[in-house]
Amino acid sequence: MAKDQVLRDRFLKICKGAGWKFTMQRYTIFQLIQNNTSHPTVEMIWKGVKKTIPMISPDSVYRILKDFVSIGLLRQMDGLQYVRFDCNPSVHNHLVCTGCGTVMDFETPQSFSFPELPEHFGEVDNVELRLFGQCKPCTEKAKQKQPIEPMPIGI
Secondary structure (H helix, E strand, C coil): CCHHHHHHHHHHHHHHHHCCCCCHHHHHHHHHHCCCCCCCEHHHHHHHHHCCCCCCCHHHHHHHHHHHHHCCCCEEECCCCCCEEECCCCCCEEEEECCCCCEEEECCCCCCCCCCCCCCCCCCCCCCCEEEECCHHHHHHHHHCCCCCCCCCCC
């Protein structure tokens, strides 16, 4: 069986399980997010889908992505400059570049321990670390720029 047919069959099962109709819009987005590690925004995905379905709106893409999040195909990443979607729904952590906005996955060792939670907190369902800093290309760019000397005041 061809790889495309395997992917299509897998998506048909997902649609059936979720009670959705199989549509080309959903399927095209599903194809686009396969093995995507860029943590795309709605706009990034919309631009990719428009190549195949020129009339699709960003709103339609967003609704489909939200549907995918609701059944665990994707994770929505809020709290960044733009909402991003993580195409790897397993538990993992992220490095976020404050320079260019790149988001990268990283794993923590199994032995990684967290501080004890306050008694009044309750239960933790999921732990995700987000480390903010600059990626190597942004760090190199920053090193190449000369610092600007402040102008003397009152001279």
